[in-house]
Amino acid sequence: MTSTETTDAPRYVKLKIELIAEITDEGALKAAALQQVAGDEYLDDEERAQSVEAIEVDPSGSLAHFIDPVALLGDVPGVELASATWESAQTEFDPESEEWDEYTVEESAE
Numbered sequence: 001m002t003s004t005e006t007t008d009a010p011r012y013v014k015l016k017i018e019l020i021a022e023i024t025d026e027g028a029l030k031a032a033a034l035q036q037v038a039g040d041e042y043l044d045d046e047e048r049a050q051s052v053e054a055i056e057v058d059p060s061g062s063l064a065h066f067i068d069p070v071a072l073l074g075d076v077p078g079v080e081l082a083s084a085t086w087e088s089a090q091t092e093f094d095p096e097s098e099e100w101d102e103y104t105v106e107e108s109a110e
Contacts, residue, residue, distance in 0.1 A: 012082060020093055026059050033062030040065075064088040 023029055037043065037051045055062050069084035 020091065021063060022093075023060060023063070029062045030055055030059040033059075033065045036065045058090075060090050061088050 033055050034052060037048055037055065040048070040051075043051065051065065055065075064087060067086050067088075069086065070081055073079050073081050
């Protein structure tokens with residue numbers, strides 16, 4: 001690949017980021033998520049109702065309403081967000097387990 005090919009053709013990079021967050025005040029998180037959903041100008045009424053229901057059923061899912069992939073890449077020169085998906089789910093977490101070593105880098109065959 002020549003340097004001309006690199007600059008002329010779009011290159012896509014898939015980033016995988018895994019975060020573990022401890023919810024220390026579920027009520028405060030739920031209230032903030034409901035406020036976030038109420039003020040989200042991009043949600044239509046049906047999406048807003050679904051979001052509110054999801055927050056009421058499982059407040060741990062409230063965290064997903066604060067994830068903004070545009071903000072992650074917004075100040076990176078030469079990069080435009082092409083697509084993003086994310087979710088939040090409860091998980092078991094043992095900080096002493098090697099499985100959760102934050103310095104471990106997974107190698108992928110992708």
